[in-house]
Amino acid sequence: MVPASSAMEAKAEAAPGMTFAEMLKANQSMVFSLAYHLLRDRGAAEEVAQDVFLRLFRKIDDLESEKHATFWLRRVTSHRCIDYVRKRGSRFTIALEDTAEPSIAGEPGDPLLNRRLRQLIAALPEKPRMVMVLRYQEDLTPEEISSVLEMPVRTVKSHLHRSLAILREKIERSMGEIR
Amino acid sequence: MEDFERQLRNALARKEQPPSFEAEVFAAIAAGASSRRSFWRWEAVAASALMAAAFWAQHEHAIRDRAAGEAAKSRLQLALKITVTELSKIQQTVRTSTEE
Numbered sequence: 001m002v003p004a005s006s007a008m009e010a011k012a013e014a015a016p017g018m019t020f021a022e023m024l025k026a027n028q029s030m031v032f033s034l035a036y037h038l039l040r041d042r043g044a045a046e047e048v049a050q051d052v053f054l055r056l057f058r059k060i061d062d063l064e065s066e067k068h069a070t071f072w073l074r075r076v077t078s079h080r081c082i083d084y085v086r087k088r089g090s091r092f093t094i095a096l097e098d099t100a101e102p103s104i105a106g107e108p109g110d111p112l113l114n115r116r117l118r119q120l121i122a123a124l125p126e127k128p129r130m131v132m133v134l135r136y137q138e139d140l141t142p143e144e145i146s147s148v149l150e151m152p153v154r155t156v157k158s159h160l161h162r163s164l165a166i167l168r169e170k171i172e173r174s175m176g177e178i179r
Numbered sequence: 180m181e182d183f184e185r186q187l188r189n190a191l192a193r194k195e196q197p198p199s200f201e202a203e204v205f206a207a208i209a210a211g212a213s214s215r216r217s218f219w220r221w222e223a224v225a226a227s228a229l230m231a232a233a234f235w236a237q238h239e240h241a242i243r244d245r246a247a248g249e250a251a252k253s254r255l256q257l258a259l260k261i262t263v264t265e266l267s268k269i270q271q272t273v274r275t276s277t278e279e
Contacts, residue, residue: 024201028196028201028204030193032194032195032196033191033192033193033194033196037194042197046200046203049200050200050203050207053204054208057208108189108192109186109190110189113186114186115190117186117187117191118190121187121190121191132187133191136184136187136188136191137191137193164183168183171183
């Protein structure tokens with residue numbers, strides 16, 4: 001690892017009790033996974049996650065607690081991913097069947113079903129997709145998602161309801177095709 | 180419904196970031212800091228160049244003003260010389276006619 005510079009050390013106690021290095025260690029999987037589930041592209045997810053931590057490094061003095069830092073990271077990652085998708089526009093289309101997935105040792109549940117679900121989630125428009133990822137990756141309540149995405153709670157619930165109905169229908173159809 | 184939600188949680192479980200991720204973040208921070216430092220260095224060089232150019236322009240302007248002043252002075256001196264010569268001639272003519 002690259003040694004921390006004196007500037008990095010100066011940021012040691014910005015958010016009470018945690019250094020930047022500790023925050024990075026504690027949150028890198030969360031930030032990377034949010035970006036990965038949103039973008040479905042490992043390189044793009046790394047790029048966005050790295051940018052989010054660079055922003056955290058510059059912003060760290062303003063963050064009041066670990067909880068605040070986590071909230072801030074979720075918000076910035078979500079917005080950066082949405083921006084990324086919009087900037088790339090039509091060029092950012094991935095052949096989902098071809099996407100190489102990061103391997104997860106001991107992934108819970110049925111790996112094939114998990115993969116199919118991820119593909120279906122990736123096909124949702126970016127905002128409902130973000131809502132689904134925050135709900136099922138991060139286990140956030142609709143109220144928490146509403147404050148992360150700066151979106152009314154009613155809209156969050158409506159995205160969840162509609163996305164679940166779409167996914168359920170598509171997964172049942174896929175199962176029917178398999179049978 | 181609960182079963183379907185559990186399946187979704189499984190599908191969207193957190194992924195592991197690449198092993199080099201942490202090191203890359205620190206490297207990007209270090210690179211950002213050094214590029215900011217070099218930006219300030221270039222900015223200082225550019226400011227010095229601008230100041231030197233402004234000083235040079237002012238100096239050139241002063242030289243041109245001085246040369247113009249010198250030329251005007253010479254022209255005035257010449258005119259005065261001509262006037263004195265002419266006056267001497269007139270004075271000589273008047274003196275000659277008075278003696279006669």
